[in-house]
Amino acid sequence: MKIAVIGTGYVGLVSGVCFAELKHEVICVDKELSKISKLQDGEIPIYEPGLQELVLRNAAEGRLSFTSDLAAAVRQSELVILAVGTPSLPSGEANLAYIEQAAREVAQAMDGRKIIMTKSTVPVGTNHMLKQVIAELTDQPFDIVSVPEFLREGTAVKDTFNPDRIVIGSDDPAAVQAVIELHRQLTENIIVTDLRSAEMIKYASNAFLATKISFINEIANICEKVGADVSQVAAGIGYDHRIGHAFLRAGIGYGGSCFPKDTQALIQIAGNVDYEFKLLKSVVDVNHQQRFSMIHKLEEIFGDLKGLTVAIWGLAFKPNTDDVRDAPAIDIIRELVLRGAAVKACDPIAMDNFRKVMDSEAITWCEDGLEAACDADAICLLTEWQEYCRYQLKHLRRVMKHPVLIDGRNMYNQEQLQDSGFIYRSIGRPSMNTVAAIQTLQPLV
Ligand SMILES: NC(=O)c1ccc[n+]([C@@H]2O[C@H](COP(=O)([O-])OP(=O)(O)OC[C@H]3O[C@@H](n4cnc5c(N)ncnc54)[C@H](O)[C@@H]3O)[C@@H](O)[C@H]2O)c1
Numbered sequence: 001m002k003i004a005v006i007g008t009g010y011v012g013l014v015s016g017v018c019f020a021e022l023k024h025e026v027i028c029v030d031k032e033l034s035k036i037s038k039l040q041d042g043e044i045p046i047y048e049p050g051l052q053e054l055v056l057r058n059a060a061e062g063r064l065s066f067t068s069d070l071a072a073a074v075r076q077s078e079l080v081i082l083a084v085g086t087p088s089l090p091s092g093e094a095n096l097a098y099i100e101q102a103a104r105e106v107a108q109a110m111d112g113r114k115i116i117m118t119k120s121t122v123p124v125g126t127n128h129m130l131k132q133v134i135a136e137l138t139d140q141p142f143d144i145v146s147v148p149e150f151l152r153e154g155t156a157v158k159d160t161f162n163p164d165r166i167v168i169g170s171d172d173p174a175a176v177q178a179v180i181e182l183h184r185q186l187t188e189n190i191i192v193t194d195l196r197s198a199e200m201i202k203y204a205s206n207a208f209l210a211t212k213i214s215f216i217n218e219i220a221n222i223c224e225k226v227g228a229d230v231s232q233v234a235a236g237i238g239y240d241h242r243i244g245h246a247f248l249r250a251g252i253g254y255g256g257s258c259f260p261k262d263t264q265a266l267i268q269i270a271g272n273v274d275y276e277f278k279l280l281k282s283v284v285d286v287n288h289q290q291r292f293s294m295i296h297k298l299e300e301i302f303g304d305l306k307g308l309t310v311a312i313w314g315l316a317f318k319p320n321t322d323d324v325r326d327a328p329a330i331d332i333i334r335e336l337v338l339r340g341a342a343v344k345a346c347d348p349i350a351m352d353n354f355r356k357v358m359d360s361e362a363i364t365w366c367e368d369g370l371e372a373a374c375d376a377d378a379i380c381l382l383t384e385w386q387e388y389c390r391y392q393l394k395h396l397r398r399v400m401k402h403p404v405l406i407d408g409r410n411m412y413n414q415e416q417l418q419d420s421g422f423i424y425r426s427i428g429r430p431s432m433n434t435v436a437a438i439q440t441l442q443p444l445v
């Protein structure tokens with residue numbers, strides 16, 4: 001099949017590569033010329049393990065190409081995938097300007113029957129709205145199919161080639177059949193629904209996963225007060241197959257380009273039909289507060305944070321990505337700077353992106369965790385990059401002003417802490433938290 005993919009973000013690029021790998025002829029389109037020229041030179045504008053190799057191979061074998069000419073790409077394709085961004089508006093609602101504009105451009109370019117497949121995450125009713133927008137601009141026949149995307153950043157290639165399920169929402173049986181054929185090699189678990197249900201499945205999935213995270217974070221906060229250990233609790237409840245182990249890692253809450261925006265959007269979708277989604281509102285609120293638990297833990301040790309130097313380990317919203325969209329690090333660093341602390345920040349790959357979002361004289365950018373820790377009063381571990389777990393605390397202690405580690409991702413274990421002399425706090429694991437007030441710290445050797 002000949003396929004045009006509009007938008008070369010995570011979703012567009014990875015699904016384009018996937019269909020090329022399945023021997024279809026794919027042309028990826030973006031309006032950002034710099035992205036297209038990078039891709040034409042074999043450079044990948046995002047960090048995603050395994051992606052570059054696949055792009056290079058499929059491009060070399062002639063099944064994958066890149067262009068900024070949307071009209072030409074649409075004309076030569078039978079299927080057009082919409083994978084442009086749907087970011088949040090200040091109200092929390094999804095901004096549909098990009099997808100509407102892309103749909104208009106597709107309509108104006110159409111020269112024959114097309115299947116238009118929406119992969120962007122869009123509020124319920126959007127595909128019906130796009131249908132009207134397109135129908136007003138062209139007499140050519142077309143079908144709209146909603147195929148929401150469930151990939152995770154950092155494991156996007158693996159997720160795309162091994163999906164748990166494919167959801168296909170459409171009112172048109174012929175288009176459904178064509179899209180089933182397209183995905184058949186990936187999984188047999190294909191669920192066909194109407195358009196609105198497919199749109200809702202995507203939001204409900206993300207909202208449910210976000211709820212699991214806020215739930216376990218609240219359990220963690222209670223564990224700290226009652227002396228239980230949240231990692232043992234998560235393991236214990238996870239063995240119940242109705243609950244499962246996934247998404248029960250307590251920490252500083254969820255971030256990224258999806259959960260924060262999609263939970264807000266679902267609250268708005270409900271609000272627009274006069275339904276107050278109380279549970280999801282609490283999930284969002286708990287998640288916001290959880291980020292600041294790092295600040296409270298520092299305050300419990302130091303009191304006032306003014307004049308402290310805090311090393312920040314990790315800026316990306318999770319490991320194996322350079323994406324910093326709505327990363328907890330943004331709120332935490334802003335709060336530290338506001339309270340008069342100096343920050344020494346590092347991340348293996350996300351530092352350049354982070355500097356575009358936030359720069360300040362109070363932040364020193366460091367090569368690695370060791371450089372950030374030098375002369376710092378405390379380390380805050382915000383992203384669970386494996387390399388942050390490999391430091392010998394005994395050695396680290398010697399370069400720091402005070403040996404304090406606030407582990408926002410529960411990476412360190414008892415063995416690593418043994419005899420380290422560190423004041424250690426984690427999330428919901430009181431038995432691991434070695435507690436001391438700063439006045440009791442001994443001068444370092
Ligand atoms: N990032 C993820 O992990 C993920 C996973 C599942 C679903 N989604 C959803 O998929 C959608 C895309 O997200 P993303 O993170 O892949 O995208 P992104 O925001 O990183 O990139 C979107 C791209 O679309 C391009 N674009 C916008 N309008 C265009 C137009 N008219 N013509 C050509 N190109 C245009 C932009 O220049 C940009 O490069 C969103 O709705 C998102 O919620 C994202």
Ligand SMILES: O=c1ccn([C@@H]2O[C@H](COP(=O)(O)OP(=O)(O)O[C@H]3O[C@H](CO)[C@@H](O)[C@H](O)[C@H]3O)[C@@H](O)[C@H]2O)c(=O)[nH]1
Nearest residue numbers: 149150151152153247248249251253254255256258317318
């Ligand atoms: O037990 C957990 C699991 C995750 N997180 C955090 O949750 C956020 C999201 O993580 P993850 O879901 O792995 O990353 P995303 O790439 O944002 O993927 C989510 O959002 C995508 C966009 O909609 C969906 O396609 C995916 O299915 C969905 O998992 C990150 O900040 C994680 O640190 C936790 O705090 N605890």
